[in-house]
Amino acid sequence: xxxxxxxxxxxxxxxxxxxxxxxxxxxxxxxxxxxxxxxxxxxxxxxxxxxxxxxxxxxxxxxxxxxxxxxxxxxxxxxxxxxxxxxxxxxxxxxxxxxxxxxxxxxxxxxxxxxxxxxxxx
Numbered sequence: 039x040x041x042x043x044x045x046x047x048x049x050x051x052x053x054x055x056x057x058x059x060x061x062x063x064x065x066x067x068x069x070x071x072x073x074x075x076x077x078x079x080x081x082x083x084x085x086x087x088x089x090x091x092x093x094x095x096x097x098x099x100x101x102x103x104x105x106x107x108x109x110x111x112x113x114x115x116x117x118x119x120x121x122x123x124x125x126x127x128x129x130x131x132x133x134x135x136x137x138x139x140x141x142x143x144x145x146x147x148x149x150x151x152x153x154x155x156x157x158x159x160x
Contacts (some may be wrong), residue, residue, distance in 0.1 A: 058144045059091050059151070062110045062119040071112035071119060073144075076154060078110040078119060084154070085111050085118040093140040093148050108152040117144070120151040 063072040069079050092105065099108035101133040102113040124140040 050075040058117045059087055059107070059141060060117045060119050060144045061087075061122060061149075069110065071117060073117060074107075074112065074115045076112055078112050081111040081113070082121075084108050087118050091141050092153075099147075102112060102157070103144045105139070105157055107154075119132055120149075123150050123152050153160070 061072050062069050062078055064070070065075055068077055070076060071078050085108075086104040087107050089103055089105050091107075107118060107120045108117055110119055120141065120143075123136075135155055136152040137155045138147050139153055141151040143149055
């Protein structure tokens, strides 16, 4: 292999920024990363993302650089996959300690994500 020639095996890997915020999707019945289609089952919990991903200007600034977002994590392309609070994959409704706020997604869209109520209103 020449150092001047590109390594095709490496160029096939997805290029995800750490904590890149996306959405999980269902492929053939399994929950997978919406970008690289890798399985993300078993990674559902709160994952910390940079606070500037939140687009909701009503969010109280608690002074933290990161904020937990409920969802999945793709170990393959290093993306946090936030659950859409309006989807059928979550049952975190009012009174559960989570609140929906708007966030900027990697697709360029703005959409709701779940963050702990206590992180916003201290």
